[in-house]
Amino acid sequence: MNVLFIEDDRMNRRVVKDMLDVAGATMTEADSAEEGLRLLDQNDYAMLLVDLRMPGMDGLTAIGHIRARTDAKAGVPIIVVTADAALDLRDQCLAAGADEVLFKPVAMDALFDAMGRILARAADGGTIV
Incomplete structure (x- = not known):
């Protein structure tokens, strides 16, 4: 499984990459939303992890x-990964089109559970790019 992580903090990317390595997934890194959108244009990903607060374009945008x-990439599963703890943030993310929301620091079991829920939904008739 190839995952794109759009996150401006290098350490956060490294931690999640180490987690995904355990699962045998590969991770492509983008340090900005703009770079992430360019990479999505050029490549297929099974899933996206997107931070919300980044310089330039934010994750919700x-x-x-x-x-x-x-195209089919409009339906790629998206997991928001954020340190923002606003009360209505989860609802905002889901309304914007996110499939799951995780709060930092992300625990490996929480990440794998969210990914598993997305894969299970896809197996029940959804699609994964």
Whole structure:
């Protein structure tokens, strides 16, 4: 499984990469939403992990761009990974098109559980790019 992680913090990317390595997944890194959108144009990913607070374009805006696509990549599963703890943030992320929301620091079991829920939904008739 190839996962794209859009996150401006190098250490956060490293921690999640180490977790995904355990699962045998490969991870492509983007240090900005703009770079992530370019990589999505050029490659296929089974899943995206997206931080919300980044310089330039924020994660919710990036999710909006992805969901507005007219190709199959518009349906790529998205897990928001954020340190923001606003009370209504989960609802905002889901309304924007995220499939799951995780709060930092991300625990390996929480990440794998979220990924598993997405894969299970896809097996029940959803699609994964």
